[in-house]
Amino acid sequence: MELYVRNTTELANLLRDYGITATLQRVEIAGILLSKKQHLSAEQVMGKVNQGRSIVSKATVYNTLRLFAKKGLVKEVIADPTKIFYEPKTESHHHFYNVDTGELTDFNADLKMTDIIPDAPKGMMVKGVDVTIRVGAA
Amino acid sequence: MELYVRNTTELANLLRDYGITATLQRVEIAGILLSKKQHLSAEQVMGKVNQGRSIVSKATVYNTLRLFAKKGLVKEVIADPTKIFYEPKTESHHHFYNVDTGELTDFNADLKMTDIIPDAPKGMMVKGVDVTIRVGAA
DNA sequence: TATTTGTTTAGACTGTCTCTAAATAGATAT
């Protein structure tokens, strides 16, 4: 599964690999978000996908990002209390969150966080571990 | 600094210890949130503080919780993408977040997370480390 | 061609949270 894809057919195949029907709008959105390591909010995707022309509606942007996250193609980052960020799902990494600017930056998890976390409550399954390091002006 | 305080004068003193001017409204809110280990949203605090009668306005609830967090008396929990939760600031612990129900539960950090995290970016200071374990129906 | 199923859409709507400008309360000076 190749991330950071640009080509339309490759993108369509990638979507199918994740069980997502490829449509024009979905390919457009995937093309933007998966082009490189980045964290984009729904409104940022909205802006980039509709540069000038209007291709994808707001509802579709929100629905599509949610769908991508549910299918495991992208990851939601919950760190900014005002909005969700989306990022390509790459190797295990976590985030610095700058509380002054709202900026997100990655750091690699050399030590697997899963090694040090407790078991999930009975009947529950661990869906993921998110580590956020809040940073700010010293 | 005694958390889980109920008594009004103790609460007022606690607020002063944290550099917060004690007012009727602030003491009411502190009394609710600091009474025990719990995670409350602003709207939940709003509901509890105004049982029947109306004592504290919405604006004051939001402003006060933000003030408490800034002064270090309570902690903001960013895990639910739709709202902020507030909790008494106790020993280092982290959270299970049930993605199906939105429920938060604590787990103790026997291993200090600060031991395994990388340095903050240049000129930045680490304000805190939050670990959220997303769980859901198996 | 008709039917079914899935996707997209504009725009209304919701819920959390913030802002504003006025009223109130508390503290300080005279």
Added chain:
DNA sequence: ATATCTATTTAGAGACAGTCTAAACAAATA
């Protein structure tokens, strides 16, 4: 005490991310 200044609270308007609805559209199948 009384006047003055500063901090706090307030109702209500407003901002903004995100969701919902019901209709239009597209694609696949009968």
